[in-house]
Amino acid sequence: MSTWQFVAWLVNSSDFPSLLTVMESFHYHFFEGEMIVNLTVTLTRVLISFTIAMILGVVIGILMGISKRLNQLSDTLLIIVLNIPALVTILLCYIWFGLVESAAIMAVVINKVPTVVVMIREGARVVDEDLLNVAKVYKLSWSKTFFSVFLPQLYPYIMASARAGLSLIWKIVLVVELLGRSDGVGFALNTLFQFFDIAGILAYTFAFISIVLVIENIIFRPLDTLIARGIHHDRT
Amino acid sequence: MIELDIAIKNKCYANSPSVVLKEVEFNVEPGEFVAIIGPSGSGKTTLLNMLSGLEDSTAQTILCNGKPINGFKEVQLGYIFQQPRLMPWLTVQENIQLVLTNPEDIKIKQLLAQVGLAGKENYYPKQLSGGMQKRVAIARAFAVNPELILLDEPFNSLDAPTATKLRQLLVELCKIRKSTVILVTHDLSEAICLADRIIFMSDSPSSLIHQCNVDLPKPRVESGCDELAWQAKLIQQYPNILSGSLISISDCSTA
Numbered sequence: 022m023s024t025w026q027f028v029a030w031l032v033n034s035s036d037f038p039s040l041l042t043v044m045e046s047f048h049y050h051f052f053e054g055e056m057i058v059n060l061t062v063t064l065t066r067v068l069i070s071f072t073i074a075m076i077l078g079v080v081i082g083i084l085m086g087i088s089k090r091l092n093q094l095s096d097t098l099l100i101i102v103l104n105i106p107a108l109v110t111i112l113l114c115y116i117w118f119g120l121v122e123s124a125a126i127m128a129v130v131i132n133k134v135p136t137v138v139v140m141i142r143e144g145a146r147v148v149d150e151d152l153l154n155v156a157k158v159y160k161l162s163w164s165k166t167f168f169s170v171f172l173p174q175l176y177p178y179i180m181a182s183a184r185a186g187l188s189l190i191w192k193i194v195l196v197v198e199l200l201g202r203s204d205g206v207g208f209a210l211n212t213l214f215q216f217f218d219i220a221g222i223l224a225y226t227f228a229f230i231s232i233v234l235v236i237e238n239i240i241f242r243p244l245d246t247l248i249a250r251g252i253h254h255d256r257t
Numbered sequence: 258m259i260e261l262d263i264a265i266k267n268k269c270y271a272n273s274p275s276v277v278l279k280e281v282e283f284n285v286e287p288g289e290f291v292a293i294i295g296p297s298g299s300g301k302t303t304l305l306n307m308l309s310g311l312e313d314s315t316a317q318t319i320l321c322n323g324k325p326i327n328g329f330k331e332v333q334l335g336y337i338f339q340q341p342r343l344m345p346w347l348t349v350q351e352n353i354q355l356v357l358t359n360p361e362d363i364k365i366k367q368l369l370a371q372v373g374l375a376g377k378e379n380y381y382p383k384q385l386s387g388g389m390q391k392r393v394a395i396a397r398a399f400a401v402n403p404e405l406i407l408l409d410e411p412f413n414s415l416d417a418p419t420a421t422k423l424r425q426l427l428v429e430l431c432k433i434r435k436s437t438v439i440l441v442t443h444d445l446s447e448a449i450c451l452a453d454r455i456i457f458m459s460d461s462p463s464s465l466i467h468q469c470n471v472d473l474p475k476p477r478v479e480s481g482c483d484e485l486a487w488q489a490k491l492i493q494q495y496p497n498i499l500s501g502s503l504i505s506i507s508d509c510s511t512a
Contacts, residue, residue: 151342158309158336159356159401169355173346251346251381 038220047224055209060228063206066122066194070129071187077130078137078186079179085138086145103135107193111200120201129193136189137182144178176248184241191233258287259332259404259437261308262320268303271312277303279462290431290438292448295458301441302339305407308439309336335403335436337411341390343382349393350378353400365400372396372426388419395423399430406431408440412447421479424450428476445495449487450477457498467498 022040029039038046050056085092085099111128118124148171156166198207206225213221261284268278277300285291295301306312308319319326326332343352349369354360369375372392382390391411398406408427412420428451431438442448448455449471457467469491477484491498 151338151340152344154311155336155338155342155344155356157311158334159397160334161356165355169347170344173344176346248346251348251383 035217036219038223042220043223043227046218046220047227050221050224051228056225056228059204059206059209059225060232062204063194063198064232066126066129066198066205067187067190070126070133070194071183071190073126074130074133074137074186074190075179075183078134078182079141079175081134082138082141083145083175086142086148092142099135099138102131103139107132107196111193111197115201122202125194125197125202128197129190132193133186133190137186140178140182140185141175144175148174180241180244180248187236188233191229258435259285260287260322261285261405261437261439262318262323263304263308264318265304265307265314266317268300268307268317270303276462278464280464281458283456283465283468285437285439288435288437290440290451290453291456292440292442292452292454293456293458294442294445294448295463296460297443298461299458299463300461301458302409305336305409305439305441308405309334309407333401333404335398335401335406337391337394337398337406337408339410339413341382341387341394343390343393343397345382348379348381349374349385352382352393353397356397356401368396368400371430388415388423391415391419391423392426395427395430399434402434403436406436406438408438408442410442410444411440413442413444420447425476427451445491446479446484446488449473449484449491450479455491 026040029037029042047056081095085095107128110131111125114124114128114131118127152170152174153166156170161170194205195207195210198205199211200207202208206229210222210225213225263281263283263285265278265281267276267280269275270277281300281304283291293301293304303312307314307317321332343349344355347355350362350365353365353368357365366375366378369378372395374389374392374396377385377389382393385393394411411427412423415423424447440448440451452471454468454470456465458464459466471487473483473487
């Protein structure tokens with residue numbers, strides 16, 4: 022931080038604002054501007070698209086992982102969708118469905134689902150058959166086998182795709198907002214860009230990073246601990 | 258109690274044309290403890306997997322109390338695998354609860370005390386030694402009140418004192434529950450120590466080549482004079498058993 026402050030003082034340009042200027046801008050946008058509204062809107066979009074993408078990705082990933090036939094049928098499609106640029110999907114969704122909320126969410130979901138599918142499919146392929154055989158021998162019900170034996174083996178893969186997914190969704194949502202929405206952080210950043218307000222852009226970035234760190238600490242780390250239970254213990 | 262009549266012919270591995278069990282035919286009396294001995298790759302585990310429903314047995318004859326079975330859907334089964342196969346994300350208690358339809362904490366605690374794991378209910382498998390994990394696997398198998406117990410070389414990766422203790426534990430539990438037991442092993446002393454009858458299988462594609470009753474009083478100890486004499490005789494006769502030239506069971510009986 023002190024290096025930043027020092028370099029900003031050295032450069033002395035509005036293109037490289039000091040930390041103090043960025044904090045002042047943050048204070049302004051947070052208390053007097055529309056930062057809270059924009060953050061709330063963007064967070065809601067992220068949450069909705071993240072949830073839909075994860076549910077769809079996990080279900081499709083499991084099905085492709087356990088069914089060779091389905092995997093063979095869908096593998097090419099998956100690779101195609103995986104490699105379509107995010108921008109193309111966003112533009113097509115806006116053109117086909119209009120500049121509406123559902124098109125924005127759909128564009129984000131289409132971009133995210135394939136990456137979740139790939140990760141979960143790999144997890145489902147390496148599920149321990151021996152443990153599933155235990156469930157079979159002891160005649161566990163379908164739901165008990167799935168939720169107590171099969172799914173826990175996928176938790177590390179779900180966590181990895183959730184972490185990677187959240188960072189990707191943040192970025193895509195901003196592009197979606199920048200291109201076709203009239204609110205949200207992406208829209209705000211676009212406006213700030215029009216005025217070359219670098220301090221404002223950095224203030225929003227700071228808010229963004231803070232939220233990501235909060236999510237990491239209150240959601241992902243406790244989930245990590247829960248998932249790792251029984252796996253990283255030393256022998257007593 | 259469960260009585261079994263088994264007749265398996267030309268059983269192939271899944272997804273392979275090669276025959277693993279050529280001709281295996283034997284019966285198991287209610288409450289009997291049968292040990293099956295054979296070389297590695299002779300299809301002993303395949304046989305147990307067929308009995309447990311893990312391998313397809315539709316083309317074979319496996320009768321349970323005179324009725325054809327389909328993966329023992331109606332019979333309560335306990336299976337102790339070569340590895341404990343405990344769910345690493347579940348505690349000891351949860352691993353046992355998992356296989357029960359109506360889990361009762363008191364019953365689980367009693368069972369854990371029986372296998373010498375009192376107070377370890379909330380431990381995860383990784384926090385336990387190999388022997389302790391095997392104990393949990395034994396407790397899990399007995400938790401379901403099994404009518405038939407299948408054991409697939411359950412003590413082969415353990416040190417001798419631990420294996421001896423667990424064998425004693427197994428004998429005690431079997432005595433209390435009066436279950437029918439099939440043990441697969443390649444350890445002759447283990448078979449003599451535990452079984453009422455020993456069945457010998459040939460190399461793959463395997464057939465049943467010999468069987469003999471172990472006429473020794475229980476409880477037996479591996480280092481007992483009679484047990485060692487039996488073992489010595491069987492080892493001496495083993496080439497004859499494998500070649501099929503041993504005619505009578507009494508050939509390997511002790512005085």
